[in-house]
Amino acid sequence: MSDRLPRLTPDQLDESQRAVYEGIAGGDRAKGVQHFPLTAEDGSLNGPFGIMLHSPGVGAALQELGSTIRFRTDLSARIREIAILQVAQAVGSEFEWWAHERVGRAAGLTDEELMLLSLGSFSSQDPVEDECAAFCANLLRSSVITDQEYEEAGAVLSRAQMxxxxxxxxxxxxxxxxxxxxxxxxxxxxxxxxxxPRHAH
Structure with missing residues (x-):
């Protein structure tokens, strides 16, 4: 973590914090091949997950939402990782890029595609991937989707995908x-x- 929040190790957790911890370290994210480490050597959680332990009520809901987004939508693994990396690039999140570049490579993203994502200029020959990337780029640019953008997305994507x-x-x-x-x-x-891009702390 940082000086702003102490890293919590498993022996320091109360019951509500432990439930969040187990949901992360023992849930869907921990199954199969691990592309980035969820925990440090002392058992504390890396990245945003360690933050969640400090507010377990919110943390429990956040980690469950994240697990749903990662494992229980109809988005393909490539589309999901393209979208996550678009967010990481747009907001300059070091951890999100570091973690999801690895997951993205496992989902089939090439060096060239990752370079384009890092420049904020990704496009795809696959029409669904391309429209998903355009939809996310529009959201990240202005936080709104115009009627024209909505119609263009709706011609290719399902309502559920949007x-x-x-x-x-x-x-x-x-x-x-x-x-x-x-x-x-x-x-x-x-x-x-x-x-x-990196955040200026």
Whole structure:
């Protein structure tokens, strides 16, 4: 974490904090291949997850929403990671980029695609991917979708996909803001890739 919030280890948690911890470290995120470490060597949670423990009521709802976005929508893994990386780039979130570049590579994003995402200029030959990226870019640019943008998105995307993308952008913006306020970056000696904007703390 940072000097603003202490890192909480498992032995320091009360019952409500432990429930949040178990939801993160023992939930869907912990299943299968781990593309980035959820916990440090002392068992404390990395990134936004450690922040959630300090407000377990909100943290429980946030981590459940995040798990739903990651594992229980109809968005493809590539589309989900493209959208998350668009948020990371737009708001300059070091941790989000560091973590989801790894997940994105596992979902099939190429070096060239990641470079374009880092520049905020991603496009795709796949019409659904391309429209999802355009929809997210519009949200990140102005926080609103015009009637024309809505019609263009609706010609390619389902209502559920537009809802899922809107919630995804809001959720990862929230995590980025939490990490900016509490000065939380990438863990340990890990490095954020060159070209990714960084928050000024």
């Amino acid at each position: 809802i899922d993308l809107t919630v995804l952008v809001g959720y990862y913006r929230t995590l980025a803001q939490l990490m900016a306020v509490f000065d939380v970056g990438v863990p340990g000696n890990e490095q954020t890739p060159v070209g990714v």
